[in-house]
Amino acid sequence: MADRAVPHRIAASIALGTLLNPLNSSMIAVGLVALQGEFHVSLATSSWLISGFYLAASVGQPVMGRLADRYGPRRVFSAGLTLVGATGILVLFAPGFGWVVAARVLQAIGTSVGFPAGLAVIRRLAGGRPPAGTLGVISAANSASAAFGPVLGGVLVGAFGWRGIFAVNIPLAATGLFLARRWLPADPPRPPADTRSLVRDLDLPGVVLFAVTITALLGFLLSANWALLPVVPAAAALLAWRELRAGVPFLDLRELRARPKLVGVLGQQVAVQCVFYLIFFGLPQWLERVAGHSAAATGLLMLPVSALGVVLTPVAARVVRRSGAGLSMLIGSLGLLTGAALLLSVGGGSGPAQIVAIGAVLGLPLAFNNLGLQAGLYAAAPPDQTGTAAGLFHRRGAVHPGSGRPAPGAARFA
Numbered sequence: 001m002a003d004r005a006v007p008h009r010i011a012a013s014i015a016l017g018t019l020l021n022p023l024n025s026s027m028i029a030v031g032l033v034a035l036q037g038e039f040h041v042s043l044a045t046s047s048w049l050i051s052g053f054y055l056a057a058s059v060g061q062p063v064m065g066r067l068a069d070r071y072g073p074r075r076v077f078s079a080g081l082t083l084v085g086a087t088g089i090l091v092l093f094a095p096g097f098g099w100v101v102a103a104r105v106l107q108a109i110g111t112s113v114g115f116p117a118g119l120a121v122i123r124r125l126a127g128g129r130p131p132a133g134t135l136g137v138i139s140a141a142n143s144a145s146a147a148f149g150p151v152l153g154g155v156l157v158g159a160f161g162w163r164g165i166f167a168v169n170i171p172l173a174a175t176g177l178f179l180a181r182r183w184l185p186a187d188p189p190r191p192p193a194d195t196r197s198l199v200r201d202l203d204l205p206g207v208v209l210f211a212v213t214i215t216a217l218l219g220f221l222l223s224a225n226w227a228l229l230p231v232v233p234a235a236a237a238l239l240a241w242r243e244l245r246a247g248v249p250f251l252d253l254r255e256l257r258a259r260p261k262l263v264g265v266l267g268q269q270v271a272v273q274c275v276f277y278l279i280f281f282g283l284p285q286w287l288e289r290v291a292g293h294s295a296a297a298t299g300l301l302m303l304p305v306s307a308l309g310v311v312l313t314p315v316a317a318r319v320v321r322r323s324g325a326g327l328s329m330l331i332g333s334l335g336l337l338t339g340a341a342l343l344l345s346v347g348g349g350s351g352p353a354q355i356v357a358i359g360a361v362l363g364l365p366l367a368f369n370n371l372g373l374q375a376g377l378y379a380a381a382p383p384d385q386t387g388t389a390a391g392l393f394h395r396r397g398a399v400h401p402g403s404g405r406p407a408p409g410a411a412r413f414a
Helices: 008-039 048-071 073-091 097-111 114-126 132-160 169-183 195-202 204-223 231-245 253-258 260-289 295-323 325-343 352-380 383-393
Strands: none
Touching: 008 048, 008 073, 008 097, 008 114, 008 132, 008 169, 048 073, 048 097, 048 114, 048 195, 048 204, 048 383, 073 097, 073 114, 073 169, 114 132, 114 352, 114 383, 132 295, 132 352, 195 204, 204 231, 231 253, 253 260, 260 295, 260 325, 260 352, 260 383, 295 325, 295 352, 325 352, 352 383
């Protein structure tokens, strides 16, 4: 399904790098009980393995995209895979729970590299026209890894204990690194950079303010700590003030203002993900608390959403290739509206067949919205800022749409 401008081997290499983030975000849930037992920590404490991952990934993806734009996507892609493999090794010798949390944060940073750096590689090869087939390969790989991550995690925990869900990253990262070094096109040579030029190019003050803004926002959403809420607009205002005055801004607000299509794509991505997060936060809780299904049954009932998303991705790719990203987003949005409306019919007498049918309807927007928005981002982003734009686009919130499980702390809003 890859495009002529992007060979299949390159698409496969990038897909392997990008799927590590959703895979690791969805596998961890099945290992929490074993972790709690070994380190004698509570559920609230163990939830830092989930919250810390999402916080680090949300901040890390735009930063890694910036690094890919500045220092070459192949270099940064390879460095991220190396970090992922190293965290898998570190956890094997974890003396305490804090060690595991630190490794999990580093794992999030390493897996954050895949999508922004991979999209930057694709942009260099394919030019300005969105390569729908290649984007479809990546989207399908991400949806599949998120959907089947808990299954793989359960097998690994059963066979090797909770360390197995970390150790599996060692061969995956090693394979990804080998393929990246062998198949991804080499980056152009760059002159050596001193510390001053590195700080200037990365705009570290802007990165710090961005991190504070995102961390405060997600911290509030994850914990319902109202003390964090006023920090969000204050940090955001300081970020805007800084970026409008920076010589090389981390977030080029002037460039964003000059590209309304890019702002529109990012805004649509936020809206679509908010709807999906609400669905994947509310429906699993209803299935367990009201309908009385077990956690395993709930996971199976939610599986059609991701499974249909994978199956329909090639269809969405053909739509994007023939008619453009706009039609794909329209089809996806209509499917999302229909699925959300059908959820209003769910009640105490709703059987599994009705839930599965609604999940199948929601699989349509998972494929068409995701791929359409990725293609729209690809077309709207400045060529030299593709990595940064992709990182902003691909930030993850408190729930991964493939896992069907809310992050601990979100339940306080229920």
